[in-house]
Amino acid sequence: MTGYSQSEEDYLEALYMIQLKNKVTRVKDVALALDVKMPSVVAAVRSLSEKGLVEQEKYGHIELTEEGEKVARDVYKRHQLLCAFFHEVLGLDPRIAEEDACRMEHHLSPETRERLLRIVEYIRACKDEEVFFLKRFMSFVNTGKMPEPCPGCKRY
Amino acid sequence: MTGYSQSEEDYLEALYMIQLKNKVTRVKDVALALDVKMPSVVAAVRSLSEKGLVEQEKYGHIELTEEGEKVARDVYKRHQLLCAFFHEVLGLDPRIAEEDACRMEHHLSPETRERLLRIVEYIRACKDEEVFFLKRFMSFVNTGKMPEPCPGCKRY
DNA sequence: CTCCTAAATTAGCCTAACCTAACAAAGTTA
DNA sequence: TAACTTTGTTAGGTTAGGCTAATTTAGGAG
Numbered sequence: 001m002t003g004y005s006q007s008e009e010d011y012l013e014a015l016y017m018i019q020l021k022n023k024v025t026r027v028k029d030v031a032l033a034l035d036v037k038m039p040s041v042v043a044a045v046r047s048l049s050e051k052g053l054v055e056q057e058k059y060g061h062i063e064l065t066e067e068g069e070k071v072a073r074d075v076y077k078r079h080q081l082l083c084a085f086f087h088e089v090l091g092l093d094p095r096i097a098e099e100d101a102c103r104m105e106h107h108l109s110p111e112t113r114e115r116l117l118r119i120v121e122y123i124r125a126c127k128d129e130e131v132f133f134l135k136r137f138m139s140f141v142n143t144g145k146m147p148e149p150c151p152g153c154k155r156y
Numbered sequence: 157m158t159g160y161s162q163s164e165e166d167y168l169e170a171l172y173m174i175q176l177k178n179k180v181t182r183v184k185d186v187a188l189a190l191d192v193k194m195p196s197v198v199a200a201v202r203s204l205s206e207k208g209l210v211e212q213e214k215y216g217h218i219e220l221t222e223e224g225e226k227v228a229r230d231v232y233k234r235h236q237l238l239c240a241f242f243h244e245v246l247g248l249d250p251r252i253a254e255e256d257a258c259r260m261e262h263h264l265s266p267e268t269r270e271r272l273l274r275i276v277e278y279i280r281a282c283k284d285e286e287v288f289f290l291k292r293f294m295s296f297v298n299t300g301k302m303p304e305p306c307p308g309c310k311r312y
Numbered sequence: 313c314t315c316c317t318a319a320a321t322t323a324g325c326c327t328a329a330c331c332t333a334a335c336a337a338a339g340t341t342a
Numbered sequence: 343t344a345a346c347t348t349t350g351t352t353a354g355g356t357t358a359g360g361c362t363a364a365t366t367t368a369g370g371a372g
Contacts, residue, residue, distance in 0.1 A: 028350085090272070099265065104260055132288075141271065146282065163358080163360095183320060196359070214320085214367090
């Protein structure tokens with residue numbers, strides 16, 4: 001969805017997240033984060049640097065370029081959005097939410113993304129009020145039965 | 157999510173859908189459906205037949221085995237579920253729903269799948285009542301503003 | 313029945329993305 | 343500073359999944 005491959009997006013996202021934590025980014029950190037070997041990281045970094053997304057002096061630290069960081073942040077936000085949706089709306093375990101987000105983040109169209117964002121915003125906006133929809137939905141999930149309509153508005 | 161690759165799932169699903177329409181399945185149909193060339197289909201079919209998922213006599217028609225059909229139907233159902241969710245819950249255009257489903261169907265964990273099914277069932281179960289949640293959510297999507305709480309129950 | 317065309321197959325090639333093993337550079341410690 | 347350890351790089355190989363071009367088969371038309 002960015003013109004970059006799944007693997008490229010994964011590398012950019014990992015670089016971004018490591019940057020947020022550590023002062024500098026080393027090949028080894030990336031390898032660890034993505035569960036690949038160091039030579040794979042070296043190859044990926046070279047390819048990304050040819051595309052102007054990262055910079056690295058030999059045997060030195062890796063940095064995202066401005067463009068690279070832009071793409072990385074975009075991937076990261078898709079990831080966060082999916083996580084939020086899975087956890088906060090569907091009520092899934094955070095670990096499951098995380099794992100599914102990792103795989104799906106690469107396949108989200110702008111339209112679907114926008115709607116998911118809306119639904120998360122909607123649910124959050126009325127969180128304090130013990131959102132009626134969520135209560136009813138979770139009851140449906142747990143009992144398999146449709147809850148009684150709200151006595152006030154007779155709507156579901 | 158089935159132990160088969162994205163590409164393998166795509167072939168199985170295509171074979172299944174062609175089977176539903178046509179009497180027999182030919183290499184050419186599959187190539188057309190998946191937008192690949194015939195030699196790619198031949199290679200894929202050979203590989204799938206080695207795994208016991210399809211059968212084909214040389215220069216003959218392609219058929220899913222029982223196991224192959226089981227897997228194919230599973231992929232197909234994931235696809236349908238995602239479509240339904242995108243269209244019926246998120247209110248997305250059917251074309252967008254279809255496209256996103258195609259890409260995401262390969263990455264759905266059983267847990268997430270179950271919850272998505274629930275939410276679609278939930279929304280369907282109260283469709284006749286002009287589902288309050290959907291009305292409110294769509295109003296939020298369109299206006300960007302949170303609708304007033306229901307006067308009866310004061311819940312969102 | 314023969315010939316022609318369309319479909320299927322084979323052979324051989326390419327790219328992306330990974331790997332291992334061997335080597336090189338950097339950094340740490342005695 | 344010399345030696346050792348850790349980190350990074352290079353070289354070369356593998357697999358999945360696609361492609362084109364050339365060949366073979368099957369099925370329909372004359």
